[in-house]
Amino acid sequence: MVTSILPLDVKNAVVRRRGKTLLGPVTTTVSDSGLSIVMGPNGAGKTTLLRLLHGMERVSRGGSLRWQIPEEEARARQAFVFQAPIMMRRTALDNVAYPLMTHGVSKKEARQRAGAWLERVGLTDSAQKQATVLSGGERQKLALARALIRKPEILFLDEPCANLDGRATREFETLLMQAFKDGTRVVMSTHDIGQARRLAEDVWFIHHGLILEQTPAAEFFASPKTSEARAFINGDIVE
Numbered sequence: 637m638v639t640s641i642l643p644l645d646v647k648n649a650v651v652r653r654r655g656k657t658l659l660g661p662v663t664t665t666v667s668d669s670g671l672s673i674v675m676g677p678n679g680a681g682k683t684t685l686l687r688l689l690h691g692m693e694r695v696s697r698g699g700s701l702r703w704q705i706p707e708e709e710a711r712a713r714q715a716f717v718f719q720a721p722i723m724m725r726r727t728a729l730d731n732v733a734y735p736l737m738t739h740g741v742s743k744k745e746a747r748q749r750a751g752a753w754l755e756r757v758g759l760t761d762s763a764q765k766q767a768t769v770l771s772g773g774e775r776q777k778l779a780l781a782r783a784l785i786r787k788p789e790i791l792f793l794d795e796p797c798a799n800l801d802g803r804a805t806r807e808f809e810t811l812l813m814q815a816f817k818d819g820t821r822v823v824m825s826t827h828d829i830g831q832a833r834r835l836a837e838d839v840w841f842i843h844h845g846l847i848l849e850q851t852p853a854a855e856f857f858a859s860p861k862t863s864e865a866r867a868f869i870n871g872d873i874v875e
């Protein structure tokens with residue numbers, strides 16, 4: 637049996653840059669299932685937290701990130717969707733096939749599997765278009781397919797709908813919920829409180845680089861524990 641990479645144990649993790657603390661200390665456990673939404677004011681540290689968990693930030697001395705398997709292997713079993721994903725100058729199909737091809741799958745099989753994913757996300761008609769010419773919503777769906785094609789156990793998303801209109805956001809949310817129902821652990825940041833209400837099982841509220849609350853969503857919205865979270869939910873300016 638393959639061991640799950642989760643839960644992830646984070647202890648006293650601090651991210652510093654040029655002497656400034658951007659995040660932390662963070663101590664938490666990322667459980668093996670669920671859909672967590674990371675919220676907080678601008679500059680609170682949402683992106684830095686997601687990057688930290690995904691292994692893109694160096695943890696300062698004294699802190700640690702422990703997956704259930706060695707980090708190198710865990711890295712290959714997770715994926716990240718950025719706010720503005722970089723599309724390669726290739727067709728939409730080959731953008732999705734690429735992660736398989738770099739992991740030893742033949743071009744033919746990779747393209748076949750990518751075709752099936754394009755169908756799932758409703759982009760079959762765009763398969764042979766250059767990915768760079770697709771609309772924002774199409775690109776984000778492509779990025780999701782590219783992230784999911786290797787069946788990651790955990791998917792991080794950093795404000796993936798920030799630049800999308802209502803319709804594209806709805807389509808993206810539907811696809812994301814499907815991935816979640818299929819068993820992918822999801823951790824996603826958003827500015828959009830409505831989106832958090834629609835999607836979150838639990839909310840991680842960040843302020844000044846610290847996780848102030850990690851609470852089931854219903855509880856977070858009904859009775860936030862901190863005055864900062866209360867102000868944030870009310871739409872007040874949080875300093």
Ligand SMILES: Nc1ncnc2c1ncn2[C@@H]1O[C@H](COP(=O)(O)OP(=O)(O)OP(=O)(O)O)[C@@H](O)[C@H]1O
Nearest residue numbers: 653657658676677678679680681682683684685827
């Ligand atoms: N490359 C960098 N060098 C120095 N400081 C940085 C860098 N990237 C981010 N920061 C700072 O780190 C802090 C956290 O930023 P981060 O982008 O993680 O916040 P965020 O909550 O995602 O913000 P936003 O909602 O605006 O996207 C901010 O004070 C930001 O100015």
